[in-house]
Amino acid sequence: MPRNNVLVDAEWVEQHLDDPKVVLVEVDEDTAAYDKNHIRGAVRIDWKKDLQDPVRRDFVDQAQFEKLLSEKGIGNDDTVVLYGGNNNWFASYAYWYFKLYGHQDVKLLDGGRKKWELDSRELVEDQPERAQTSYKAAVPNNDIRAFRDEVVASIGVKNLVDVRSPDEFSGKLLAPAHLPQEQSQRAGHVPTAKNIPWSKAANDDGTFRSDDELRQLYGDEGVDFGKDTIAYCRIGERSAHTWFVLHEILDQPNVKNYDGSWTEYGSLVGVPIEKDV
Amino acid sequence: MATETVIQGTVTRGGQPEGGAYVRLLDSTGEFTAEVVTSATGAFRFFARPGSWTVRALASGDAVAETTVEADQGAVTEAAIAL
Known part of the structure; x- marks a missing residue:
């Protein structure tokens, strides 16, 4: 295993x-x-x-x-x-x-x-x-690292997994609730991204959920396991947690972490953004 | 952000401040929003939008306790949690 x-x-x-x-x-x-x-x-x-x-x-x-x-x-x-x-x-x-x-x-x-x-x-x-x-x-090994152009090209093509909290995803906040609100120029998320907060993959004590629970979680939230996946968050650390779940625990091929994440994407000129508020 | 509010408080056990407890902020649907560790004086602090929140503390010995608060814009909301 x-x-x-x-x-x-x-x-x-x-x-x-x-x-x-x-x-x-x-x-x-x-x-x-x-x-x-x-x-x-x-x-x-x-x-x-x-x-x-x-x-x-x-x-x-x-x-x-x-x-x-x-x-x-x-x-x-x-x-x-x-x-x-x-x-x-x-x-x-x-x-x-x-x-x-x-x-x-x-x-x-x-x-x-x-x-x-x-x-x-x-x-x-x-x-x-x-x-x-x-x-x-x-x-x-850039097979596990995504860059901005690839993220833009992946809209509607690959699984884009936004692992931030719902309020960051919707555009209400720019950073997690316990951190100073700073950085990107715009709030929101990459179009077609699924919001699957990193926390859903972990138990309250910080351990990872079981393989079956994890597979069901991402499947239910709309991740197509037959497609390539890019995970992102604000600065790439929470999405590394989800990258670990998908690539290392669930053994999915072709999963990349976009470490530029929202602080880069949300400051790019001319890229599409979705916002719910 | 002007739309933020602050939720803060202390975690106690047997009336004494509980340092090193893990405090989670959960939104009205129970979704994890943030987590901090209490200071030596048991204190914690979150930035959040106005609304209804659950604050749950987890400490050694499987001690768990939670409380819900209504956070109003422009105000500091106090949340006390007794394990």
Whole structure:
């Protein structure tokens, strides 16, 4: 089952805390969460500082990614287990990113930091010291990354899955309700997109729903499993969560995450937008 | 956005503030809208549009409690949740 290759639970992590070939990586939106405490042995990756180019709006390039992972002490043959807050949004984003740069063995901790905390499992302040490696990244695999022109060309052709909240989809809000309202120039969604909020794929404790529940969810909401799919949200992290569900858990081929997402699309000149308010 | 409102409050357990609780904002259809973690003093805060909302807290030991609020435009709506 694909699920067992890409997800681990807390018991598995606890059994591998002292395994030198398993590297736990915490990725949060609130990067101060790691400073407070984290799972023993976990290193931190800052989704913004470490994974975004400081000048252009884009990823760090292949050489920068190699430098980052080398400094974090992650080897090409290590098993990387990602986890984080926000129901693993940013951990899913990092997972997608690791896949983009060709890391072989990467997994998500099901439920992320929330489930771990709710279970009252051990969290520590000590930061691990890992010896530097010479990480080699692959050429970016753009089979899992969508760009704006492809999104426009996919209107009415591919499955477009908008995973934001209903109020963001309809155009009432520009960002999730707990974040400052900022960024894109226009509110609304890409025409023909289905609004299937990322949260429908997760239980309250942050774990993913069962394969059967997930397949039924996307089928009922109008995803045609015979077609290619592009998922998007506001900045590409929540849609990485849905990309993970469709591509990694349900093993659907040809699913891309559009990381430009609404902050790019909603600022483009001349593209069609639908709005419900 | 001028159409926003603020919903804020505290989560308590046995009268004491509950830090580290997960608080979800659900719309009138029960759809997840947002989630935040309470501060050390049990406090949480959401931006939302005016209307009817459910605020649900999830904490260690499978503790769950929720309350519903009516958020009015231009006002700060207080929501207290006791686990």
